[in-house]
Amino acid sequence: MTHTEKRILTNKIVMTLSTLSAMVGMTFLFWILGILVINGIDALNWTIFSEAGAPPGYEESGLKHALIGQLMIVGVATFAGVPLGILAGTYLSEYGQQSKLAETIRDISDIMMSAPSIVIGAFVYAIVVAPMGHFSGWAGSVALTIIMLPIILRTTDDMLQLVPSTLREAAFALGAPKYKVIMQVVYRGAKVGILTGVLLGVARVAGETAPLLFTSFNDNFLNTDMNQPMASLTVTMFNYATSPYEDWQKLGWAAAFILSMFILGLNIIARVFLMKKKGK
């Protein structure tokens, strides 16, 4: 066999292997997605939205408690995390810029984005749950806010930096003070980008389970008092799926399906925004 033939053969082997591994990987991933959709749609019905949790074996049992709890916990976290993240990101891009402090904050935020979320849960347990003496929806929101903050901060920072500096200079030339330049010119220019970051941040925390296990804990009944333990879709999913009752397991799949569709939806909207921005 000549050298060239050998090279061509090696090429064929490696290309086949890589196509095969791509197929294996995709098969697993679509297997999971398929099972999620099949089980999810199979378990969906109206009682899921109209009824709260019930003991196993009960006909009228649904996920209303978890859906409402999830919305409240994630809602409060978004309400706190988004403005804080945007303001901190504003500091990095508009004031701190390339300074040592700003760079350190960027680096630490990047690391925090990949840090284990269960550790955040333990931290919030120590600073909120233990002093209060009980689990609460608030504690869950605090944990999610801490996780969301670095994500919003970094996307805001990146997106504000994309606004051309000539726009800022034009506004300054008109005599506008810096805060007005930022609020009326820079934010407006980066609107879509910031919104994308917010969507991705919400999507990320909505799927978190570990930090809620020992902060908001769980509640099998409808509760709208943030001061009390609160159900979330993710923790409910975990408890129902690991229970031995078939009807609870089915509800777990329904929760998994609803949550995934919500998160995928947010991701797809964020992508469309980004594509439009690039298209401009």
Next chain:
Amino acid sequence: MNLILDKIFAHTTKFIALGVLLIVAWIFTELFQQSLVSIQSSGFDFVTQTKWAPNLEKFGALPAIYGSVVSTFLAMVLAVPVAIGVAIFLSELAPAKLKSPVGVSIELLAAIPSVIYGMWGLFYFVPIIRDIVGGVGISMLSAGIVLSIMILPFMAAVTRDAMNTTPDILKESAYALGGTKWDVIKDVVMPYAKAGIIGSFILALGRAIGETMAVTFVMGNVHKISLDLTQPATSIPVTLANEFNEADTGIYYSSLFELSLLLLVISFTIISIAKFYFLRRKRLGA
């Protein structure tokens, strides 16, 4: 008036940005303080002893550390070659019609919450493992495989992005010299994207070691070091998820906080290595 508002705005943003650093510092100090009881009573035994018996107030975290290391190692060994395969397929092989739909669906799969991977593992994958290798199926092996599937989309997506940074002109030059696709990947793309690829693998490793939900379902939380991968095991996050709400004594709590601190330090270190050595940030606008 404008001057005052200007100052207020500037200081508020700075204050909040500093707050991020403060929170991180607070997390470390708080976890350390909560661990003090355990550190004082167990000392180094905490990381060298294998007996974890809360009822006897014995806390040896070695089985959990061992489980974290082995399950993550298994996941990496399985996921790295497949991720490289997927990345090569997506960046060099796939026809244009497939490239974007497959690429986008991999990125979307990376967004699916890990708890769902765990659920799938428990109901669909554990029975298969049980049938093939015997035992109960809830095991180190299942945990490693489920973990590898969970980190695959993230790994494949970032590896592909790293490979895509290779300038086309470099690849075209190599093709013009008569290189096969593999020659070009091996001698042009890989050397060019090496830092990015290794960095993303290490980043994935940092994420995998702290991953809780994907493995909690399928690992079993058994504090025992076994060389047999088909046996149930535990890892640091699995222990935390299972036992945090059950801890009843001060020292039990404190030991769990020490585990959290340990996990945070380990993943912080791994992620920092990935970030500072391999993935230097590209400055926007500069």
